[in-house]
Amino acid sequence: MSIELRHLAGLCLLCLAWGCTPAPSNPIDSNSGSAGAPPMANEPGASADDPAASPQVADPVSRPRVRVAAASDLRFVFDDLREAFQAGHPGIDVEVSFGSSGSFFAQFTQQAPFDLFLSADLDLPQRLVDRGDALPDSAFEYALGSLVLWMGAGVELPGGIDGLDLLKDSRVARIAIANPEHAPYGRASMAVLKSLEIEDEVRPRLVLADNVAQALQFVDSGGASVGLVSASLAGDPRLQGRGRGVPVPTELHPPLRQGGVILKWASSPEAARAFCEFLVSAEGRELLRSHGFQLPEP
Numbered sequence: 001m002s003i004e005l006r007h008l009a010g011l012c013l014l015c016l017a018w019g020c021t022p023a024p025s026n027p028i029d030s031n032s033g034s035a036g037a038p039p040m041a042n043e044p045g046a047s048a049d050d051p052a053a054s055p056q057v058a059d060p061v062s063r064p065r066v067r068v069a070a071a072s073d074l075r076f077v078f079d080d081l082r083e084a085f086q087a088g089h090p091g092i093d094v095e096v097s098f099g100s101s102g103s104f105f106a107q108f109t110q111q112a113p114f115d116l117f118l119s120a121d122l123d124l125p126q127r128l129v130d131r132g133d134a135l136p137d138s139a140f141e142y143a144l145g146s147l148v149l150w151m152g153a154g155v156e157l158p159g160g161i162d163g164l165d166l167l168k169d170s171r172v173a174r175i176a177i178a179n180p181e182h183a184p185y186g187r188a189s190m191a192v193l194k195s196l197e198i199e200d201e202v203r204p205r206l207v208l209a210d211n212v213a214q215a216l217q218f219v220d221s222g223g224a225s226v227g228l229v230s231a232s233l234a235g236d237p238r239l240q241g242r243g244r245g246v247p248v249p250t251e252l253h254p255p256l257r258q259g260g261v262i263l264k265w266a267s268s269p270e271a272a273r274a275f276c277e278f279l280v281s282a283e284g285r286e287l288l289r290s291h292g293f294q295l296p297e298p
Contacts (some may be wrong), residue, residue: 010284064268065093069104072213073230078290092218098148100211113211115266121184125261138262142279144294146231148245176207176218176227185212191253231292
């Protein structure tokens, strides 16, 4: 197989993993909206095993299932989590859809058909509890996220400049971040720019993605020169040779404390609770750590 074909095959696999959303042709500033509408659970971009694609009434005699609405920074670790959980709970099915935490939160006003919400922050799960859309004793913290500045292998960058200094250089034409309007990683990215005192300078060069996984896709496809993305995505082995990441000091943004909650209309609260308990178990925490997440105190 030629080098070109191997590169194309690799890109196709990554596009499948990310939802295959095309990169925008022009930068988008914060006043002109995101690159496309926020992904609804039953629109393209959701997981292939998306339970919201054809909502069904649960059969009381069927196997219990946990329908998970998961922040997109969990995309590469989730298969490992599901496999390990089901090894100990073979009678429970786990289905997942990925997207931005804020977009999922908006869908819960219409009781979107999910049982468990895994957010990229703690605020949204607590707000669901406060407004009565989640079980009051079910909120929990499962991970700490972190940012890296991701640079694609095929992107030409100014010589003699590296790391976060690239954000300050006007020759870096496009910088991808998750949309801060509905993505916690996007808000953290804007906090980084503010801490570096370049927020206003950089704003015209921002390319806003629906979620942090799409921000990484934009850089990989050439739609952006660099991107502020999650360490959990950038460190995945599937990206080896496709670029490199520079860790962003955590003091430049508020902590990305990630939490979950069981929704009030969960079809099987017991099954959802079992999955939550697995996430904070020693096995679940080790899988999260191995995929680039930091861990809260147990």
